[in-house]
Amino acid sequence: MINILLPTDFSDNSWNAMVYGINFFNTTEVHFHISHILDEDGANDESTRNSALYKLQAFLTRLRKIANTKLHKFSFSIQETSFVCGLRKIIEDVNVNLIIMGTLGASLDQQSLVGKNTTAVISRIKCPILVVPEEATYKKPQNIAFPTDFYVTYKARILRGLKFVSNCHQSKLKVLYYAKKSEELTTSQKSNRDFLKEQLSDIHHGFYYSINDSLEDAMQLFVKSKDVQLIMMMGKNLNYFDQLLFYPVSKAPKYFKKIPFFVLHE
Known part of the structure; x- marks a missing residue:
């Protein structure tokens, strides 16, 4: 329990x-x-x-x-x-x-x-x-987005959270890497990405890449095109975290008012 x-x-x-x-x-x-x-x-x-x-x-x-x-x-x-x-x-x-x-x-x-x-x-x-969010209504989360920049290490508590939530409804975890321009990943990023792939091998998942001037726009497009019902994030990943969660009302993307966020902590 x-x-x-x-x-x-x-x-x-x-x-x-x-x-x-x-x-x-x-x-x-x-x-x-x-x-x-x-x-x-x-x-x-x-x-x-x-x-x-x-x-x-x-x-x-x-x-x-x-x-x-x-x-x-x-x-x-x-x-x-x-x-x-x-x-x-x-x-x-x-x-x-x-x-x-x-x-x-x-x-x-x-x-x-x-x-x-x-x-x-x-x-x-x-x-x-x-x-x-205030306008969210429950829909079985068939697709879960997990935006990340691969700069962070994925510790055991984060991985357990990703797997637990995904397994609750046999959801597909869609890992989204975003960048403003096309650049090769650093050695550290590649190592973190490969580790994450290995750790997620026992659940239904996929890796996706987005090049866009705006993280908010990239997330909006991803939510719509991949039919995302839930967004999971690492609280430690401040580069993404602040941009995706804390908006003034006038600038908030549409998905924010209807798609729940699941914030993970180490």
Whole structure:
């Protein structure tokens, strides 16, 4: 059984992320830990806590109606602390394997497509996270994109994550190398690429190359042409990571609003 953390602020985006996660892991034995974290600096009186408890119980009732009752288990908690500290405590206490969150919360900060809480989790908590955009609806991930520049080494935890997610639905992992111009790979890049090929030999996969002035455009074309339903990334691969995840609303590519991101950490 794997442990999945579902932080919630009771927003529609949060609910959508939960539904996506339950559908994604419909055939997997999972203990879902639903948690609401009250701002430690807020006026958290008994009425506030009781209201949060009522909403958690209502969410849980709705989730059980769509869950696989034979494989899914649920628990919930309320904490009064900072958001990141609260999540870290749960991760340590129950050995969380994955966090699932929406891109935005109740504040719906329209200046950026990734809200401050999700950004904080991605950058400050070294736990895999599945980020579900507001407009995403669950589709079986037949094709998963994994953009990389081959400059990073692929450690065991990254490889396990790639294989686990791919095997959940017998998806094809499509490794995408992007460059602005056609250049021969360095010795280090070739070594990392060959190692990755060898390690992925036991799952359905393919390697693809894209030459384009813009990584965003290359990703948009790849998602559309290869019918991609999920994008996996390494948090360590900052060269790609920042460009693909953190957009102002006005410049965001179309795929970002509908395709979930799965961020892996070493």
